Amino acid sequence: MNKTPHSFYTIRFTDCDLFGHLNNGRYIDYLLNAREDHLKKEYNLDLTDFYKQGVSWLVAAHEISYIRPAAYNEQVSVMSAIIKLEPGSLLVEMLMMNEDHTHLKSLMWTRFIHVNVKSGKREKHTDTFMDFARSIEVNEVDLEKGYQYRLKEIIENIKQGKIPKP
Numbered sequence: 390m391n392k393t394p395h396s397f398y399t400i401r402f403t404d405c406d407l408f409g410h411l412n413n414g415r416y417i418d419y420l421l422n423a424r425e426d427h428l429k430k431e432y433n434l435d436l437t438d439f440y441k442q443g444v445s446w447l448v449a450a451h452e453i454s455y456i457r458p459a460a461y462n463e464q465v466s467v468m469s470a471i472i473k474l475e476p477g478s479l480l481v482e483m484l485m486m487n488e489d490h491t492h493l494k495s496l497m498w499t500r501f502i503h504v505n506v507k508s509g510k511r512e513k514h515t516d517t518f519m520d521f522a523r524s525i526e527v528n529e530v531d532l533e534k535g536y537q538y539r540l541k542e543i544i545e546n547i548k549q550g551k552i553p554k555p
Contacts, residue, residue, distance in 0.1 A: 392525045393553070394427040395468040397488065400459050410458035416495050417451060419459075420483040423467035432525065444512060446479065446501035452536050453497040456544070457487075464488040468552075472530040474522045476513040477503050482530065484543065490552050496540050 404415040411419070428434040439445055459465050466486045473480035478500055485495040505512045514522070530539060546552050 390525055391431050392527050393468050393470045394431040395466050395553075396423055396426050396430070397464055397466055398423065400461055400463045400465060402461055405461045408458075409461040411460070413455060416453065416455065416459070416485065417497065419465075420467060420469070420485060420495070420497050421448075421499070424469040424481060424483060427469050432521075440506060443506045445504055445506050447504050449478070449500040449502045451497055451499050453495060454540055455495050457492055457494045459485060459494045465494060466490060470527040471522055471525060472498070472527050473532055474519070474526045476519070477511050479503075479522065480532075482527075482539075484552075486547070486552070490554050491547065493544055493547055496543060498536055498539075 398419055400411050404411055404418075406412050425436060428436065436445065466488055467483060468486070469481060469483045471479055472482045481499050481501065483497045483499065484493060486493055503512050503514050504510060543552070
């Protein structure tokens with residue numbers, strides 16, 4: 390199973406600032422939408438189905454860096470992966486790169502909290518979900534060294550051609 394799915398998106402005019410660069414706030418939208426697309430395409434998971442079951446995930450925090458601008462009408466690639474699984478939360482890493490995966494545009498870590506939709510309270514993942522999530526969790530990220538270390542590591546990996554090409 391693909392632990393780091395990717396997909397391509399075209400930067401839209403309405404998402405750009407006066408310089409033709411993707412607006413900083415819109416990076417988050419592109420990255421989160423890509424993750425949702427990855428869940429559907431790669432794992433046949435539809436967030437609507439979870440919502441109907443009375444559970445969902447809320448964003449607790451984002452940590453994001455803007456490395457290079459994404460320009461109007463540019464084709465970008467977004468990769469995503471679970472990098473830490475806990476009973477009641479997920480840490481997901483999302484990278485936006487140029488189409489050829491030779492330049493990093495943005496890195497974001499997002500912590501999602503699993504909640505009961507009716508009560509609005511935090512809830513543990515089911516055993517079935519935990520088993521599935523463990524099967525796609527990327528364990529190679531050294532979380533102890535932190536976000537900034539990871540950012541530098543990704544940039545170096547891209548320079549060395551270690552990021553999978555589309």
